[in-house]
Amino acid sequence: MAKAIYYGKQTIDQQDIDAVCEVLHSNLLTQGPYVGRFEQDLASYVNAPHAIACCNGTAGLHLACMALGITQGDEVWVSAVSFVASANCARYCGANVRFVDIDPTSGNLSIEALEKMLAKAEHFPKALIVVHLGGNSCDMASIAKLCQAHRIAIIEDACHALGSTYHNDPVGSCRYSDCCVFSFHPVKTITTAEGGMITCKSQSLAKRLRQFASHGISKDADDWSYPNSAPWYYEQQTLGYNYRLSDLQAALGIAQLRRIDDFLQKRRAIIERYEQAFVGNSLVSMQQITAHSHSAYHLALIQCADSKIRQKIYQALGDEQIFCQLHYIPIYRQPYYRQLNSTEFHQYPGAEAHYQHALSLPVYPTLSIDEQNRIIKLIEHTLHPYLQLSN
Numbered sequence: 001m002a003k004a005i006y007y008g009k010q011t012i013d014q015q016d017i018d019a020v021c022e023v024l025h026s027n028l029l030t031q032g033p034y035v036g037r038f039e040q041d042l043a044s045y046v047n048a049p050h051a052i053a054c055c056n057g058t059a060g061l062h063l064a065c066m067a068l069g070i071t072q073g074d075e076v077w078v079s080a081v082s083f084v085a086s087a088n089c090a091r092y093c094g095a096n097v098r099f100v101d102i103d104p105t106s107g108n109l110s111i112e113a114l115e116k117m118l119a120k121a122e123h124f125p126k127a128l129i130v131v132h133l134g135g136n137s138c139d140m141a142s143i144a145k146l147c148q149a150h151r152i153a154i155i156e157d158a159c160h161a162l163g164s165t166y167h168n169d170p171v172g173s174c175r176y177s178d179c180c181v182f183s184f185h186p187v188k189t190i191t192t193a194e195g196g197m198i199t200c201k202s203q204s205l206a207k208r209l210r211q212f213a214s215h216g217i218s219k220d221a222d223d224w225s226y227p228n229s230a231p232w233y234y235e236q237q238t239l240g241y242n243y244r245l246s247d248l249q250a251a252l253g254i255a256q257l258r259r260i261d262d263f264l265q266k267r268r269a270i271i272e273r274y275e276q277a278f279v280g281n282s283l284v285s286m287q288q289i290t291a292h293s294h295s296a297y298h299l300a301l302i303q304c305a306d307s308k309i310r311q312k313i314y315q316a317l318g319d320e321q322i323f324c325q326l327h328y329i330p331i332y333r334q335p336y337y338r339q340l341n342s343t344e345f346h347q348y349p350g351a352e353a354h355y356q357h358a359l360s361l362p363v364y365p366t367l368s369i370d371e372q373n374r375i376i377k378l379i380e381h382t383l384h385p386y387l388q389l390s391n
């Protein structure tokens with residue numbers, strides 16, 4: 001039987017292995033020179049003034065919430081369809097989470113739903129967390145316009161979107177947001193195994209992010225409450241965490257980032273082949289990309305005509321060891337969030353439609369044309385009887 005195919009997978013070559021080995025042979029496995037270099041490389045890639053590395057995307061989102069001052073009793077609004085970490089970060093700070101419906105064709109936060117929620121709001125949220133689903137950038141200009149009017153901070157959950165652009169600006173430049181969070185989990189555009197990065201424009205925000213990521217400690221004498229000339233002196237000024245990235249991981253990140261253009265080009269070629277295969281097909285269609293967004297295609301998201309068709313495709317591929325995934329069960333459906341807010345699902349027609357119809361097909365740089373042809377043929381074969389019925 002052919003080897004199993006998953007919806008996503010890392011691409012590791014000898015340059016990555018050599019980069020990690022170099023750190024292993026050095027004196028410092030963590031808190032050495034590689035983390036700073038990776039931060040600089042990523043900041044320059046996304047054209048952001050500041051980049052702060054952290055141990056994963058979840059930690060990055062938590063740091064963003066803490067550094068923006070989100071605390072007990074605040075309200076944070078989150079796009080309804082995402083990985084649970086997009087909402088959990090606000091809960092870690094004690095905030096109440098409310099969900100904003102999505103547009104099921106793009107998978108991203110619906111501007112109309114946000115407008116309606118703002119118009120009816122008794123009080124405005126302290127922050128809005130938007131998610132660039134599958135790498136498709138949200139309409140950030142419209143979101144920023146709505147949020148600026150009410151002084152709502154914007155966090156971009158860009159865990160899927162390293163390499164994406166919006167109006168030709170790289171996602172991560174924070175042109176329309178306070179900060180932007182990336183994940184380097186193995187299925188993402190580049191990997192450091194576990195890892196994350198936060199980018200921002202404000203120097204003071206960057207300072208707070210760094211401090212929270214390393215126990216709340218400041219090594220900058222200008223910030224100390226009790227000036228001290230001892231060379232070993234440092235101050236813990238707030239309660240922080242150990243959310244640091246190691247040098248081993250940063251070295252891998254640097255090597256991966258050097259090859260990002262190749263990764264993106266291969267992902268885009270795979271998506272084009274899916275698009276060509278499904279053009280004119282009434283039972284499956286590809287995710288609709290937002291105007292002025294150029295996706296990094298972390299996911300190959302399709303919308304099926306109904307949940308039965310989706311189940312058939314999932315099953316037929318699964319029988320051949322090809323494993324798709326659903327991104328995502330709407331977060332408000334999770335028992336943890338249901339017990340917090342008595343949610344009525346019909347309040348989120350966009351997220352419910354996505355939940356019924358969406359599926360992520362395999363996409364990663366080393367997926368071969370033969371493997372993709374197999375996937376496409378299996379889908380066509382599965383859809384064949386239903387297409388005849390619908391004609």
Ligand SMILES: Cc1ncc(COP(=O)(O)O)c(C=O)c1O
Binds near residue numbers: 058083159183194195
């Ligand atoms: C949209 C989104 N946000 C946040 C995260 C959390 O990232 P990490 O796994 O690096 O903690 C993920 C990870 O899969 C994600 O997909």
